[in-house]
Amino acid sequence: MAYLIPMDISPHPTKRIAPPPLELRKHAVFVDFDGTLVDIAPRPDAIVVPSGLARRLNQLRARMDDAFAVVSGRSLHELETFLTGFNGLMIGSHGAEARGIEPPLAHAIPGLPFVQSELAAFAASRGLLYEHKPHGGAIHYRHAPESAETVSVFVHHLLERSPGFEVQPAKMAYELRPAGVSKDKALARLWQEAQFADRIPAYLGDDSTDEPALLWAQENGGFGIKIGEGESAACHRLAQPADVHAWLAAAVEG
Numbered sequence: 001m002a003y004l005i006p007m008d009i010s011p012h013p014t015k016r017i018a019p020p021p022l023e024l025r026k027h028a029v030f031v032d033f034d035g036t037l038v039d040i041a042p043r044p045d046a047i048v049v050p051s052g053l054a055r056r057l058n059q060l061r062a063r064m065d066d067a068f069a070v071v072s073g074r075s076l077h078e079l080e081t082f083l084t085g086f087n088g089l090m091i092g093s094h095g096a097e098a099r100g101i102e103p104p105l106a107h108a109i110p111g112l113p114f115v116q117s118e119l120a121a122f123a124a125s126r127g128l129l130y131e132h133k134p135h136g137g138a139i140h141y142r143h144a145p146e147s148a149e150t151v152s153v154f155v156h157h158l159l160e161r162s163p164g165f166e167v168q169p170a171k172m173a174y175e176l177r178p179a180g181v182s183k184d185k186a187l188a189r190l191w192q193e194a195q196f197a198d199r200i201p202a203y204l205g206d207d208s209t210d211e212p213a214l215l216w217a218q219e220n221g222g223f224g225i226k227i228g229e230g231e232s233a234a235c236h237r238l239a240q241p242a243d244v245h246a247w248l249a250a251a252v253e254g
């Protein structure tokens with residue numbers, strides 16, 4: 001008689017495992033911004049930054065002896081505006097900009113003004129949102145999801161005329177950013193700083209732009225925490241930014 005062998009039918013059973021408790025003297029924390037520290041909003045300028053976030057991140061950073069950084073696709077200027085009062089390490093523009101270490105990208109790519117004006121003109125012509133960045137630009141179509149394919153085709157054609165750039169897909173957006181910059185490379189650079197010696201890296205992120213960084217953490221003896229739904233290389237998962245805040249707070253308050 002045949003009998004059934006009990007099995008977990010999930011293709012990625014480990015990816016639902018909650019992260020281990022954060023240990024302030026043992027771990028290093030690298031945390032993404034949009035979708036991880038703040039909920040996704042209809043527009044980039046419509047996010048609601050939780051009250052006291054900068055103060056709480058500062059407290060955490062201090063308790064971790066500075067083994068903490070915010071790592072984002074946002075420009076550094078925007079991060080500093082949304083997190084006024086936080087004075088720790090920051091990586092912006094997907095790894096092109098940094099605060100607290102030498103900026104990874106010292107000079108703008110030569111074709112930058114052309115790329116930015118093409119992105120802005122296309123967005124304006126289609127009623128889409130253009131987001132200007134110091135090293136590139138993004139077109140957002142969250143309010144017009146039917147434009148996804150058109151935007152993808154446009155940015156890939158623009159890429160063919162824009163040496164030195166790469167297409168960076170994001171949530172309901174496409175961006176042209178400098179080739180060769182990425183969050184995992186930014187982490188590798190940060191990792192050389194003295195405060196990270198002998199630490200175990202933890203990276204938290206929600207987006208495709210975070211996948212290389214989630215992998216980097218895991219390949220360097222640590223762990224990745226994917227925020228929200230979707231395929232990911234991360235071993236752990238939290239459902240939403242509120243859970244990220246709870247995970248961080250538990251370490252400070254515990």
Ligand SMILES: O=P(O)(O)OC[C@H]1O[C@H](O[C@H]2O[C@H](CO)[C@@H](O)[C@H](O)[C@H]2O)[C@H](O)[C@@H](O)[C@@H]1O
Nearest residue numbers: 033034040041042043044072073074171172173
């Ligand atoms: O690396 P991150 O900190 O996650 O930044 C990724 C991008 O986030 C922002 O766009 C995303 O969030 C917006 C606000 O919730 C949302 O409206 C948009 O659809 C998302 O793509 C930001 O505007 C980009 O510059 C970042 O690269």
